[in-house]
Amino acid sequence: MAPGPLHPVTVLEQCDVSPSPAAGQPPALPLTFFDLVFWGFPPVQRLFFYDNPDLVSGFTAGELPRLKKSLAAALHHFYPLAGKLTCEMTDGVAPPEVLFAHGDSVPLTVAVSADDFGDLAGDHPRDTARLRPLLPMLRKHGGQSQDVLAVQVTVFPRAGVCIGTTLHHAVADGSSYAHFLRTWASIHRRLGGLDVDECTKATAMDDDAPPLFDRAVVRDDAGLREAFLRDHRALAKSGDTCLDDWDLSRRSTGDVVLATFRFTDTQLRALGKHVESETSARCSPYALACAAAWAGIVHARRQRYGGDMDGEVVAGDMDGEVVASSEERFGFVTGCKPRARPPIPASYFGNCLGLCSVESTRLVNGGGGLTAASTAAAAIWRVIEELGEEGRALRDARGWVRSVREHAAARAVTVAGSPKLRLYAAADLGGAWGRPRKVEIVSVERTGALALAESGRDGEGGIEVGLALPRAEMEAFRKFYVDLFDSLSAVS
Structure with missing residues (x-):
C-alpha cells in the first residue's frame, strides 16, 4: 500500500490548564531509582480516538469547556503533572526532580484535521507521519527544565475527536498514568450537574485512593539511586546515544x-x-x-x-x-x-x-x-x-x-x-x-x-x-x- 497523503493540523487554540482548585505549594518530588531507569527515554505518547460525530457539533462552545474543567479538576489531585522536570544530568548539578509552583500548568492545544478519521483509527498499517501531528510536544524552559505532560485535542469534522497526551516517562509509569486518566474521566462524567469545586470533592476519589507522592515508601537500602545517578552522569559525559x-x-x-x-x-x-x-x-x-x-x-x-x-x-x-x-x-x-x-x-x-x-x-x-x-x-x-x-x-x-x-x-x-x-x-x-x-x-x-x-x-x-x-x-x-x-x- 502506498503512503497516504499528509494532512497537517490547523491549530485553533493554545492555552494552559492549571490545577483547580489551586494546589498548595508542595515540596519538590525527587526522582527515585525506579524513575531514573527511564531517564533519557522518549516521552510516552498516546492517542485516544472517539468516533461519535455528535461530539464535533458545537465542540468549542460545548464539549471543550467541560473537557478543560475536568482536566483542571483532575490536576488538582495530580498536581506534579502540571509541574516542571529539571533536566540536567551533569556532575556538580543537583539530581533531577519535579518542581511545582503556583501558576504552573499543562499546555493544551486544540486543533482541527482534514485527515480521514476512520482510516487513522484503524488496525491496518498507517504511516506514523500522519499520526505525529495529533501529538503535543513537551515544552522546554531555557534548557534547565521541561514540562511533564502536554495534551492535544484534535477535531475531525463530521467524524470524531482525538485526544493526544505526551508524558515524560521518568515521572510516571503506566499504572500512575492510568490512575490519572481514570480520575480525569470520572470527573468529566460527573461535570453535568456540578461546578468544578463540587465535582473535585465528589471524586476524591470514587474508585481509587488519592495518589500517594511520599517517596519514603520506596526503600533503597542498596543505594541504587546514587548508583543510577553515577551511571547517567558517566553516560552523559561520554556522549552515549x-x-x-x-x-x-x-x-x-x-x-x-x-x-x-x-x-x-x-x-x-x-x-x-x-x-x-x-x-x-x-x-x-x-x-x-x-x-x-x-x-x-x-x-x-x-x-x-x-x-x-x-x-x-x-x-x-x-x-x-x-x-x-x-x-x-x-x-x-x-x-x-x-x-x-x-x-x-x-x-x-x-x-x-x-x-x-x-x-x-x-x-x-x-x-x-x-x-x-x-x-x-x-x-x-x-x-x-x-x-x-x-x-x-x-x-x-x-x-x-x-x-x-x-x-x-x-x-x-x-x-x-x-x-x-x-x-x-x-x-x-x-x-x-x-x-x-x-x-x-x-x-x-x-x-x-x-x-x-x-x-x-x-x-x-x-x-x-x-x-x-x-x-x-x-x-x-x-x-x-x-x-x-x-x-x-x-x-x-
Whole structure:
C-alpha cells in the first residue's frame, strides 16, 4: 500500500490548564531509582480516538469547556503533572526532580484535521507521519527544565475527536498514568450537574485512593539511586546515544507504519495448548501474545535483511548494513509495588517497574513460525515464573541503566503498556464520548516496543498488540501472523 497523503493540523487554540482548585505549594518530588531507569527515554505518547460525530457539533462552545474543567479538576489531585522536570544530568548539578509552583500548568492545544478519521483509527498499517501531528510536544524552559505532560485535542469534522497526551516517562509509569486518566474521566462524567469545586470533592476519589507522592515508601537500602545517578552522569559525559538505536524515525529503512494485531481469547487458548504440548510451559495470555509478536518481528527482520526461519539470522544497523546476530533479546517490565519489601501502596504515583530480560539462541536457529512462537513463549514464561522468588524482581537492578542501553544497541524487542491497565475503560469520558474506539501508543516508533492493551472490542476479549515497523517488515510480520494461526488450526 502506498503512503497516504499528509494532512497537517490547523491549530485553533493554545492555552494552559492549571490545577483547580489551586494546589498548595508542595515540596519538590525527587526522582527515585525506579524513575531514573527511564531517564533519557522518549516521552510516552498516546492517542485516544472517539468516533461519535455528535461530539464535533458545537465542540468549542460545548464539549471543550467541560473537557478543560475536568482536566483542571483532575490536576488538582495530580498536581506534579502540571509541574516542571529539571533536566540536567551533569556532575556538580543537583539530581533531577519535579518542581511545582503556583501558576504552573499543562499546555493544551486544540486543533482541527482534514485527515480521514476512520482510516487513522484503524488496525491496518498507517504511516506514523500522519499520526505525529495529533501529538503535543513537551515544552522546554531555557534548557534547565521541561514540562511533564502536554495534551492535544484534535477535531475531525463530521467524524470524531482525538485526544493526544505526551508524558515524560521518568515521572510516571503506566499504572500512575492510568490512575490519572481514570480520575480525569470520572470527573468529566460527573461535570453535568456540578461546578468544578463540587465535582473535585465528589471524586476524591470514587474508585481509587488519592495518589500517594511520599517517596519514603520506596526503600533503597542498596543505594541504587546514587548508583543510577553515577551511571547517567558517566553516560552523559561520554556522549552515549544508544537509546537512539531503537528510533525507527532515524533510520533510512523506508517508511515506518503503525499497525494493530489482535489476539483473541480463542487464539491465545489454542496457542497456549500447543506451547504446553511442545514445551510443558503453561503460559499466561500476556506471555503468549508477547512471544508470538517477538517471533514475528525476528522473522520480519530476517526477511528484510536475508535468511529465513531455518537459516542464519541477520539484522540491520542504523544505516541498513547487514550484520550477523547470534541471539535475540526481549525485554519486559514487571510491577514492583507488591514485590517490594515492605510493599508499596497501589496508589503510589511514580515509576515502580522492574526490568526483565529474555535471550534466546534457539529462537534464532529454530524451525517454522509455530516452533519459534513456542520457543519464545517458553523462554518468556521461565523468566516470569522466576519473579515469584523472593527479591527476584530487584536482583539485577544495579545494572539496569546500562543494560537498557545494551538492549537498545541490540535492537531488543520490548513492551510498552499492559492489558492490566485497562485504558479503554479508564478513558471512558461518558456522555457523547463514551469509550474510545481505539487507543494507540505512537511512541513505540521511537522505543522498539510492542504496545499491549486489552481488546477494545466488546465481547471479543483477548489482547491487542500495536507495533511500528518499516513497511516491508510490517508486511512480513502480517504474513507471519496469518500463517501462525493457519498452522495452529492445521495442527489442532
